[in-house]
Amino acid sequence: MGGIHSSLAAWAVSSRGPLRMEERELIRRAQGGDLPAFEQLVRGWRDQVFRIARQIVGDEEGAxxxxxxxxxxxxxxxGRYREGGSFAAYLHRITVNLAIDFHRQQARRHPTDSWDPVALDQIPSRPQDPNASLAPGEVQRVFRVLSARLTPRQRAVFVLREIEEVSTEDVAEILGMRQSTVRNHVLEARRILREGLARLFPEYARGQEGREK
Structure with a gap:
């Protein structure tokens, strides 16, 4: 399982842009109603917001x-954001809450007790070489299928902590839970994903086990 979540984390890090030095000034100007300043903030954060939403929601259009x-x-x-606080945490909280709400609404409309057979067809065939790695796009598809068995909270915790590499302390603050609860969600999510990997993609699971020994 380490291979999947480490690959996702590497992809997330490579997708991040550097923090803009003028971000604090942009926030102040946007709070005063400066739309161009707000649009620049959006450009700086839209990729990460979309990425987190997609991992929680599970599909691109929903994200x-x-x-x-x-x-x-x-x-x-x-206007409710206070300077000195973490803007990233503030934005992550909005993103996660809206993504969880959206995911729950979709689940109520389209309930399912098993993995989507259409989604299963999108899992790439595993090459014969057990040491071969999945391409980044394939890792994304595998994760989207496997994470369907996670609860919205488990998925949010896993995405923030294991993929976006947000600290346990910050994840707890963003989601309004204890740090011990964050750690428990991560452990349970790893277990569910590992079991799903072994069931749906045994060739890849065996390759991961070989590398972890």
């Missing part, structure tokens, strides 16, 4: 809807 709602909510409530 686009969530990302749009996130920035609408941010614009409407930016």
């Amino acid at each position: 686009k809807d969530v990302a749009q709602m996130v920035f609408i909510r941010l614009w409407q409530g930016l």
Whole structure:
């Protein structure tokens, strides 16, 4: 399982841009109603917001809807952000809450007790070489299928802690839970993903076990 989540984390890190030095000034200006400043903030954060939303929601179109709602909510409530606090944590909290709400709404409309057979067909064939690695796009598809068995909270914790590499302390603050609860969610998510990997993609699971020994 380490191979899947480490590959996802590496992809997330490579997708991040450097923190803009003028971000604090942009926030102050946006709080005063400066739309161009807000648009620049959006450009700096939209990729990460979309990425987190997609991992929690599970599909690209839904993630686009969530990302749009996130920035609408941010614009409407930016006055509540207090300078000195973590803007990343503030934005992550909005993103995660809206993504979880969206995921739950979709689950109520389309309940399922098993992995989506259409999604299963998207899992790439495993090469014969057990030491071969999945391409980044394949890792994403495998994770989307396997994470369908996680609860929205487990998925949010796993995405923030294991993929986005947010600290346990910050994840606890973002999601309003104890740090021990964060750690428990991570452990349970790893177990579920590992079992799903062994069931749905045994060739890849065996390759991971060989590398972890």
